[in-house]
Amino acid sequence: MPPSLGRAGNGGVAVKLISSRCDLQHVPDSYVLPPESRPGKEEFVLCENIPVIDLERDRAENVRQVLKAGQEFGFFQLTNHGVSKTLMTDVLEVAEGFFELPIEDKASVYSEDPKRSCRLYTSIDYDKEKVHFWRDSLRHPCHPVDEHVQSWPEKPVRYRELAGKYSVEVRKLSMLLLELIGEGLGLEPGFFERDELNRVQLMALNCYPRCPNPSLTLGLPRHRDVNLITVLLQGPVLGLQVLEDGQWLALQPLPGAFVINIGLALQIISNGSLRSAEHRVMTNRTLARMTVTTFIHPSGDCMVEPAKGITKNHNPPLYRSFLYKDFLSTYIVDTYEGEPPLKRYTL
Numbered sequence: 001m002p003p004s005l006g007r008a009g010n011g012g013v014a015v016k017l018i019s020s021r022c023d024l025q026h027v028p029d030s031y032v033l034p035p036e037s038r039p040g041k042e043e044f045v046l047c048e049n050i051p052v053i054d055l056e057r058d059r060a061e062n063v064r065q066v067l068k069a070g071q072e073f074g075f076f077q078l079t080n081h082g083v084s085k086t087l088m089t090d091v092l093e094v095a096e097g098f099f100e101l102p103i104e105d106k107a108s109v110y111s112e113d114p115k116r117s118c119r120l121y122t123s124i125d126y127d128k129e130k131v132h133f134w135r136d137s138l139r140h141p142c143h144p145v146d147e148h149v150q151s152w153p154e155k156p157v158r159y160r161e162l163a164g165k166y167s168v169e170v171r172k173l174s175m176l177l178l179e180l181i182g183e184g185l186g187l188e189p190g191f192f193e194r195d196e197l198n199r200v201q202l203m204a205l206n207c208y209p210r211c212p213n214p215s216l217t218l219g220l221p222r223h224r225d226v227n228l229i230t231v232l233l234q235g236p237v238l239g240l241q242v243l244e245d246g247q248w249l250a251l252q253p254l255p256g257a258f259v260i261n262i263g264l265a266l267q268i269i270s271n272g273s274l275r276s277a278e279h280r281v282m283t284n285r286t287l288a289r290m291t292v293t294t295f296i297h298p299s300g301d302c303m304v305e306p307a308k309g310i311t312k313n314h315n316p317p318l319y320r321s322f323l324y325k326d327f328l329s330t331y332i333v334d335t336y337e338g339e340p341p342l343k344r345y346t347l
């Protein structure tokens with residue numbers, strides 16, 4: 001534990017971490033959203049349209065389906081994706097185990113410094129935000145595993161082993177999806193294999209504890225992911241909602257499936273052909289929800305722009321070129337100010 005975190009330090013962290021406050025009977029005022037951003041009602045309307053794609057078909061069919069789902073919804077679920085079911089279950093279990101650790105263990109990983117590569121934090125930016133979100137998150141880089149594993153939590157005991165295996169498997173799947181998308185968009189083979197375009201892989205364990213009144217809170221506010229592509233592993237509890245034609249629709253958890261979501265960087269590279277959809281996370285009155293997300297990002301110095309292979313002839317670029325690190329910082333500022341994240345980049 002860092003020397004600065006004595007008993008009082010742990011106490012502070014214990015109050016901030018929502019996963020350490022399971023005994024709450026009421027939503028504390030600091031988690032009550034203003035009326036216009038509250039979900040308002042607790043029930044979920046299930047989304048029937050978001051496709052479930054079985055990857056065990058021929059390649060041409062996979063290309064067609066993945067592209068279509070990315071264009072129409074920006075979200076899809078994936079079965080027969082090649083990642084072992086046992087590994088998926090084990091990773092969700094070890095993630096739950098992490099949030100059940102004693103506060104001393106969690107406090108040793110807790111940090112409010114966004115520059116720290118591996119850290120546990122709560123909500124989004126606890127000290128700056130007016131209202132907190134009902135989520136704790138452990139986040140760290142994971143590619144290549146050898147370069148980062150030493151920074152990961154040592155507890156639970158199997159954490160490093162399982163997170164390492166899982167990161168490698170999910171990377172293979174993410175690269176396959178990018179390959180299928182590249183093919184569908186008509187890009188040159190190997191387009192997404194450029195190291196700087198896919199170098200950063202972040203893994204996040206999200207814990208959304210039970211909430212006494214889900215109509216007043218959110219686990220995560222409405223947002224679009226900033227990166228290329230996100231692979232989400234969710235347990236059996238409902239919570240993720242996608243905005244479709246002005247309606248919030250819940251994504252049904254399917255055992256053994258991944259939820260895949262197109263990020264803004266990929267929307268830009270595809271020159272708007274693929275869509276990055278808005279989504280949010282509702283809390284649940286009776287059950288805690290656990291998710292493990294993997295984000296594939298370009299490196300900070302990567303120049304991101306609509307792919308030249310797409311923007312010829314009758315398809316002029318809709319977005320200007322930028323350094324990914326600049327995009328990341330404006331994304332955060334604009335998100336705080338309620339500005340659309342692509343406004344500055346749209347031509």
Ligand code: OGA
Pocket residue numbers: 204206220225232234239240279281291293
């Ligand atoms: C995210 C996200 C959804 C979830 O981390 O960006 O949208 O269900 N997560 O945890």
Ligand code: NI
Pocket residue numbers: 223224225279
């Ligand atoms: Ni998201």
